[in-house]
Amino acid sequence: MSRYWSETTRNLVPYVPGEQPKQPGLIKLNTNENPYGPSPQALEAIQAANCEHLRLYPDPASDALRDTIAGLHNVDRQQVFVGNGSDEVLAHAFNALLCHEAPVLFPDVTYSFYPVYCDLYGIAFEQVPLDEQFQIRLQDYRRQNGGIVFPNPNAPTGIALPLEQIEDLLQANSDSVVLVDEAYVDFGARSVMALVHRYPQLLVVRTLSKSHGLAGLRVGYAVGSPELIEGLTRVKDSFNSYPLGRLAQAGAQAALADSAWFIETRNRIVHSREALCLRMQEMGFEILPSSANFILARHPAIPGEQLAAQLRENNIVVRHFRRPARISAFVRITIGTEAQCDALLTVLVRLVGTRADSAITLD
Amino acid sequence: MSRYWSETTRNLVPYVPGEQPKQPGLIKLNTNENPYGPSPQALEAIQAANCEHLRLYPDPASDALRDTIAGLHNVDRQQVFVGNGSDEVLAHAFNALLCHEAPVLFPDVTYSFYPVYCDLYGIAFEQVPLDEQFQIRLQDYRRQNGGIVFPNPNAPTGIALPLEQIEDLLQANSDSVVLVDEAYVDFGARSVMALVHRYPQLLVVRTLSKSHGLAGLRVGYAVGSPELIEGLTRVKDSFNSYPLGRLAQAGAQAALADSAWFIETRNRIVHSREALCLRMQEMGFEILPSSANFILARHPAIPGEQLAAQLRENNIVVRHFRRPARISAFVRITIGTEAQCDALLTVLVRLVGTRADSAITLD
Numbered sequence: 038m039s040r041y042w043s044e045t046t047r048n049l050v051p052y053v054p055g056e057q058p059k060q061p062g063l064i065k066l067n068t069n070e071n072p073y074g075p076s077p078q079a080l081e082a083i084q085a086a087n088c089e090h091l092r093l094y095p096d097p098a099s100d101a102l103r104d105t106i107a108g109l110h111n112v113d114r115q116q117v118f119v120g121n122g123s124d125e126v127l128a129h130a131f132n133a134l135l136c137h138e139a140p141v142l143f144p145d146v147t148y149s150f151y152p153v154y155c156d157l158y159g160i161a162f163e164q165v166p167l168d169e170q171f172q173i174r175l176q177d178y179r180r181q182n183g184g185i186v187f188p189n190p191n192a193p194t195g196i197a198l199p200l201e202q203i204e205d206l207l208q209a210n211s212d213s214v215v216l217v218d219e220a221y222v223d224f225g226a227r228s229v230m231a232l233v234h235r236y237p238q239l240l241v242v243r244t245l246s247k248s249h250g251l252a253g254l255r256v257g258y259a260v261g262s263p264e265l266i267e268g269l270t271r272v273k274d275s276f277n278s279y280p281l282g283r284l285a286q287a288g289a290q291a292a293l294a295d296s297a298w299f300i301e302t303r304n305r306i307v308h309s310r311e312a313l314c315l316r317m318q319e320m321g322f323e324i325l326p327s328s329a330n331f332i333l334a335r336h337p338a339i340p341g342e343q344l345a346a347q348l349r350e351n352n353i354v355v356r357h358f359r360r361p362a363r364i365s366a367f368v369r370i371t372i373g374t375e376a377q378c379d380a381l382l383t384v385l386v387r388l389v390g391t392r393a394d395s396a397i398t399l400d
Numbered sequence: 401m402s403r404y405w406s407e408t409t410r411n412l413v414p415y416v417p418g419e420q421p422k423q424p425g426l427i428k429l430n431t432n433e434n435p436y437g438p439s440p441q442a443l444e445a446i447q448a449a450n451c452e453h454l455r456l457y458p459d460p461a462s463d464a465l466r467d468t469i470a471g472l473h474n475v476d477r478q479q480v481f482v483g484n485g486s487d488e489v490l491a492h493a494f495n496a497l498l499c500h501e502a503p504v505l506f507p508d509v510t511y512s513f514y515p516v517y518c519d520l521y522g523i524a525f526e527q528v529p530l531d532e533q534f535q536i537r538l539q540d541y542r543r544q545n546g547g548i549v550f551p552n553p554n555a556p557t558g559i560a561l562p563l564e565q566i567e568d569l570l571q572a573n574s575d576s577v578v579l580v581d582e583a584y585v586d587f588g589a590r591s592v593m594a595l596v597h598r599y600p601q602l603l604v605v606r607t608l609s610k611s612h613g614l615a616g617l618r619v620g621y622a623v624g625s626p627e628l629i630e631g632l633t634r635v636k637d638s639f640n641s642y643p644l645g646r647l648a649q650a651g652a653q654a655a656l657a658d659s660a661w662f663i664e665t666r667n668r669i670v671h672s673r674e675a676l677c678l679r680m681q682e683m684g685f686e687i688l689p690s691s692a693n694f695i696l697a698r699h700p701a702i703p704g705e706q707l708a709a710q711l712r713e714n715n716i717v718v719r720h721f722r723r724p725a726r727i728s729a730f731v732r733i734t735i736g737t738e739a740q741c742d743a744l745l746t747v748l749v750r751l752v753g754t755r756a757d758s759a760i761t762l763d
Contacts, residue, residue: 039627039628039630039631040575041497041576041577041600041601041627041628041631042496042497042627042631042634043495043496043497043498043499043500043631044499045495045496045499045635046495046496046497046631046634046635049634049635049638051633051634051637051638052637052638052641053637054457054460054641054642057456057457057458057459057460059459065456068457070455070456070457071455072455073455074452074453074454074455075452075454075455079454080450080451080454083446083450083647084447084450087443087446087447087450087647088443089437089438090437090616091437091438091442091443091613091614091615091616091617091651092433092434092435092436092437092438092613092614092615092616093420093428093433093615093616094417094420094431094433094609094615094616095420095615095616095618096420096422097417097420121484121640121643122640122642124639124640124641124642125639125640125643128639128640132406132408132409133405133406133408133409134404134405134406134409135406136406136407136408137406153638154638154639156638157635157638157639212403213404214404237404238404246457250454250455251454251455252454252455252456252457252458252642253453253454253455253456253457253458253645253646253647254454254645254646254647255458255642255643255644255645264402264404264405265402265404267402268402268404268405268406268409270414271405271409271412271414272408272409272412272520274414274415274416275412275414275415275516275517275519275520276487276488276491276517276520277484277485277487277488277491278415278417278487279417279485279487279615279618280484280488280618281618282616282617282618282645282647282648283616283617284446284450284616284617284645284647284648285645285647288454
């Protein structure tokens with residue numbers, strides 16, 4: 038603790054991202070990266086932008102990229118905000134749109150960066166418990182609030198909400214912003230994107246890190262009413278005029294334009310998830326119903342922390358959350374390539390056996 | 401003004417960056433970019449990193465890049481902080497280190513983002529007037545403060561401070577952070593970098609946008625005592641775990657390692673600046689003594705705003721600041737290539753004539 042730190046800094050408990058191991062040869066299934074990588078057209082666009090022009094500042098408003106996003110979602114450019122990864126977009130949203138007298142509401146089991154943003158900006162918040170099936174109950178959010186935030190599908194559960202329930206909430210909650218974090222929506226949930234035309238309080242946040250295979254480039258965006266986007270832009274222009282460099286703008290634009298690559302790789306991941314779940318259930322795993330590119334799974338015979346450690350000994354990295362306690366029995370496993378899923382299953386069989394084996398173990 | 405905006409958002413007056421014109425064929429001398437572009441080794445390193453690995457998150461701590469910076473300045477890795485452009489580094493510094501009860505002090509004529517950060521984070525500030533020669537008088541900063549911030553050389557004046565005066569200030573001011581913004585230091589000022597070993601309150605901020613020709617990549621950094629860097633890191637890890645993507649880390653590392661390119665291009669810019677100043681002085685321009693890659697110049701016969709407009713009609717873009725009023729008679733001109741300087745001089749001669757002509761005009 039330094040006397041030079043501001044009061045805010047002293048009290049922060051920063052977010053801890055999943056490990057980015059530096060040793061090669063690991064099967065990395067811990068931070069929900071896309072095993073198939075970005076569109077080749079994105080790599081080509083980056084290569085074309087990687088030239089002497091890097092001497093020049095990028096377009097501070099990212100107009101070309103925002104036009105591409107607007108076209109994709111059938112909205113206007115002034116309904117689109119872009120940032121240095123969806124984490125930055127979320128940070129600005131908490132500061133610009135969610136800092137009011139009443140507390141912000143979000144689930145008790147969700148993306149653990151949300152309470153960190155609240156601490157950073159001095160925002161009161163309340164964590165609303167998931168139900169017994171680890172589902173978000175939107176009726177519990179119908180009360181005084183300074184904003185409502187949830188991912189759809191939720192993380193790290195992977196469970197999606199029906200679109201109709203979200204629209205019901207929007208109809209009941211018009212005085213504060215409803216932020217739907219759609220980081221994982223492409224893997225199976227229904228998007229609320231089309232509702233931005235009808236609900237000025239709706240902000241939809243997306244990332245290119247997952248379904249577009251560009252976690253290393255750092256691009257995220259938000260779509261909403263022009264008034265919400267203007268609020269975000271005011272904060273962004275008071276923080277960093279140029280959040281996206283020339284390579285990020287070029288690569289993101291090309292990635293979003295290549296729908297064929299997006300659909301093919303997304304479908305492969307969804308197919309692998311379903312196959313992996315079946316096989317793991319045969320081994321006795323309980324798996325929450327996932328609409329994401331990861332699964333949250335637990336086995337009756339092995340605590341989550343131990344399973345993560347044993348997988349690591351076998352060069353497979355998954356994520357275990359010690360907190361919240363409700364999910365500490367689980368591990369979160371990113372869906373890899375078919376070969377990576379097979380390698381995972383081979384190790385899991387060795388560790389937990391088949392369902393018959395584990396039944397015997399439990400006797 | 402939207403009811404969804406937070407109080408902070410309502411009251412912001414965002415920073416307005418210099419124009420990034422989209423039409424081709426302009427001679428762009430308005431945002432202090434480097435006319436020679438980045439090291440070819442930086443472009444090669446980016447090309448090597450532009451591959452399937454973009455699917456993976458970058459190293460959140462940017463260790464390899466920070467090690468390169470540490471080696472360059474003879475400090476340890478834990479004395480180095482990196483960010484998405486020096487604007488982001490400055491934003492985090494204001495939040496983490498400069499938010500205290502007493503006001504932050506900075507010059508009345510300086511980088512106009514400083515008061516914007518203060519508004520964003522609710523920091524009280526006082527602007528300390530430059531002297532009659534547009535110089536920073538550091539003795540005026542010897543009073544109660546929550547932090548002291550100034551660029552060296554100052555922008556947009558280009559005037560550098562003697563190293564001894566900064567060390568005198570550091571000796572007199574140990575209870576709050578002294579942030580020296582060395583965005584332009586490579587073009588002629590003496591750096592305070594070596595003093596970080598002796599003064600734990602000193603934070604030195606640098607950018608790769610100017611002397612390393614990488615404005616389009618977005619990389620900046622800070623060097624200081626481990627306690628200051630830890631404070632910055634706490635805020636960064638509460639805002640965005642991955643501020644620098646894989647391409648930015650790779651390109652910045654290679655650019656910083658190529659000292660030959662850096663020295664050659666820097667020397668050409670300094671040589672062009674001196675030659676340009678001589679020729680413009682012959683035309684009757686008054687030019688503040690610049691240690692930067694730009695000059696602040698005024699002509700007795702043409703108001704700054706008019707001169708900027710007339711240059712624009714001739715496809716040359718420079719920057720005019722309407723505020724603060726003390727510099728509204730000037731234009732700020734970035735040092736371009738030799739050919740760009742010649743083109744500028746050709747237009748200026750047509751607009752203002754030689755000194756003899758302008759003397760006649762003034763009669």
